[in-house]
Amino acid sequence: MKYDFKYHLSRRAFLAAAAGAAISASLRPARASAVDERQIKVAPGEARFSGKAGPPTAVWVYNGAVPGPAFRLRQGQPVRIAVENRLSEDTTVHWHGIRLRNAMDGVPGLTQQPIRPGESFVYEFTPPDAGTFWYHPHADSLVQIGRGLAGPLIVEEAEPVAFDRDLLWLLQDWRLNSDGQIAGGFGGMMDASMSGRVGNLVTINGQASADQNVRAGERVRLRLANASLARMMALRFEGHRPVVLAIDGQPCDPHEPEDGRLVLAPAMRIDIALDMQGDPGSRHDVIDDFYDGLAYRLTTLAYDQTSPLRAHPLAAPVALPRNPLPEPDLSNAIRQEIVLQGGMMGGGKLAGIGGMMGMGMPGMNGGAAWAINGISMTGDGHAGMGPQFTLERGATCHLTMRNETAWWHPMHVHGFSLSVLSRNGSPVPRRQWQDTVLLAPKDTVECAFVADNPGDWMLHCHVADHQMAGLMTVFRVT
Numbered sequence: 001m002k003y004d005f006k007y008h009l010s011r012r013a014f015l016a017a018a019a020g021a022a023i024s025a026s027l028r029p030a031r032a033s034a035v036d037e038r039q040i041k042v043a044p045g046e047a048r049f050s051g052k053a054g055p056p057t058a059v060w061v062y063n064g065a066v067p068g069p070a071f072r073l074r075q076g077q078p079v080r081i082a083v084e085n086r087l088s089e090d091t092t093v094h095w096h097g098i099r100l101r102n103a104m105d106g107v108p109g110l111t112q113q114p115i116r117p118g119e120s121f122v123y124e125f126t127p128p129d130a131g132t133f134w135y136h137p138h139a140d141s142l143v144q145i146g147r148g149l150a151g152p153l154i155v156e157e158a159e160p161v162a163f164d165r166d167l168l169w170l171l172q173d174w175r176l177n178s179d180g181q182i183a184g185g186f187g188g189m190m191d192a193s194m195s196g197r198v199g200n201l202v203t204i205n206g207q208a209s210a211d212q213n214v215r216a217g218e219r220v221r222l223r224l225a226n227a228s229l230a231r232m233m234a235l236r237f238e239g240h241r242p243v244v245l246a247i248d249g250q251p252c253d254p255h256e257p258e259d260g261r262l263v264l265a266p267a268m269r270i271d272i273a274l275d276m277q278g279d280p281g282s283r284h285d286v287i288d289d290f291y292d293g294l295a296y297r298l299t300t301l302a303y304d305q306t307s308p309l310r311a312h313p314l315a316a317p318v319a320l321p322r323n324p325l326p327e328p329d330l331s332n333a334i335r336q337e338i339v340l341q342g343g344m345m346g347g348g349k350l351a352g353i354g355g356m357m358g359m360g361m362p363g364m365n366g367g368a369a370w371a372i373n374g375i376s377m378t379g380d381g382h383a384g385m386g387p388q389f390t391l392e393r394g395a396t397c398h399l400t401m402r403n404e405t406a407w408w409h410p411m412h413v414h415g416f417s418l419s420v421l422s423r424n425g426s427p428v429p430r431r432q433w434q435d436t437v438l439l440a441p442k443d444t445v446e447c448a449f450v451a452d453n454p455g456d457w458m459l460h461c462h463v464a465d466h467q468m469a470g471l472m473t474v475f476r477v478t
């Protein structure tokens with residue numbers, strides 16, 4: 001029998017509404033227990049990157065759009081998201097950065113069966129942390145994210161935080177051919193063993209190089225999310241001084257970034273407070289200059305002619321409320337080391353710039369260009385390999401990640417946030433927690449987390465080509 005998706009949902013929505021009504025009748029806060037019901041349909045679709053008039057590009061979409069809808073959830077409120085797969089291949093949805101039950105993590109073959117074409121899966125979780133997150137498939141990740149499947153997920157603070165505006169830029173990088181269509185050749189050895197599939201068009205919320213309209217004097221909370229397959233970014237806001245409020249959804253001590261650049265590797269998010277200190281009518285470029293010699297204008301802050309919103313500049317932005325993260329006990333920590341190995345010799349930031357001198361690890365087996373502690377787990381993390389290490393529930397893990405390669409790797413852990421302790425021996429200030437930690441070539445980063453969430457969890461590079469080609473592992477919390 002065919003699964004009646006629409007009926008199922010509307011009935012659920014009806015029940016949820018009825019439950020909400022009953023609760024508010026008894027004067028308890030309705031949102032405390034009402035389940036937030038959402039749905040996502042994954043399907044082929046079209047995007048127009050240069051406005052309505054532009055030519056369409058064939059993409060894959062969540063609810064008809066690239067990027068997918070921006071879900072705004074509430075901290076501590078349960079949500080139920082029904083995902084319907086209308087692609088002709090398996091998919092799943094991974095809720096990147098959300099600390100949730102293992103069974104809801106969306107890794108096919110590890111935490112759930114893949115969602116087959118025509119089938120649905122209902123994800124249920126309660127986000128414990130407020131912040132900026134995102135969602136994407138974890139099946140055939142390189143192709144599915146590369147064809148556009150990604151969307152923002154905002155968890156709102158239980159108590160609202162005041163800004164004049166709350167904006168979000170979900171950044172995607174596309175490799176298009178001369179017909180404006182997504183170029184084939186996903187997973188080629190050049191991409192896989194070097195900088196990954198860096199594209200040739202960057203979009204903000206699905207639009208290329210459109211102006212961002214702003215008003216003088218306003219203070220914006222700008223949530224930046226890099227949903228690229230491989231493109232690292234270093235953003236400069238000309239004439240402005242962004243203040244970093246949160247990294248990967250987790251509030252940190254507010255600070256201006258070193259040399260004013262916001263380094264945003266694939267899968268990372270940064271929330272900034274941006275005071276619009278330009279004059280009415282002025283224009284200020286936002287530049288991405290991560291790759292030496294390949295700087296480009298991402299967008300322009302276009303001030304309208306309206307007089308400034310306020311006469312005097314605001315005081316420095318205050319810290320966002322911290323999330324309820326368990327504090328690592330470093331005096332009793334289990335030490336674990338993760339060594340990143342492989343890739344082409346030579347290195348550099350982008351294929352072709354650093355030179356090629358043959359494979360770094362000629363002994364590695366078919367399709368694998370990378371390894372973690374000598375083991376290449378390839379693909380999407382499907383079963384077949386046991387966990388690389390096991391932690392007892394409640395233990396603190398002191399995790400050292402050492403990059404022996406000549407390439408950059410944003411290392412991502414599922415299910416946890418990492419307290420970042422040191423980089424190359426220097427302490428990292430500002431109490432930063434991240435789910436995605438960027439390692440430059442030869443970097444060593446020390447982190448810690450409390451293994452409070454049982455299950456099998458992925459740890460991988462978020463350059464999708466690197467992940468597929470072996471830079472991935474699994475650990476277990478019992």
Ligand code: C2O
Nearest residue numbers: 094096267412458
């Ligand atoms: Cu953003 Cu394994 O994922």
Ligand code: CU
Nearest residue numbers: 096097413414
């Ligand atoms: Cu993740």
Ligand code: CU
Nearest residue numbers: 409461463466
């Ligand atoms: Cu990598």
